[in-house]
Amino acid sequence: MEDKKLRNECKCDASKHIKGIKCDVKNCVYHADQNGCYAGCISVGPREADCSAHTNCATFKPREC
Secondary structure, rough: OOHHHHHHHOOOOOOOOOOOOOOOOEEEEEEEEHHEEEEOOOOOEEEOOOOOHOOOOEEEEEEOO
């Protein structure tokens, strides 16, 4: 539920490369060459996380097969 809320708050421009973001998730529609991200902005959650292993990119959108 929290992930959907985070995703809705982020108004991303998919035409813009986010400098400084490294993404290894090749099956995301925003994945760019050299492990970049073209989401324009990202949202990471959930808010209750207490370590990096408990976080995820709420902006993730899978590529269609």
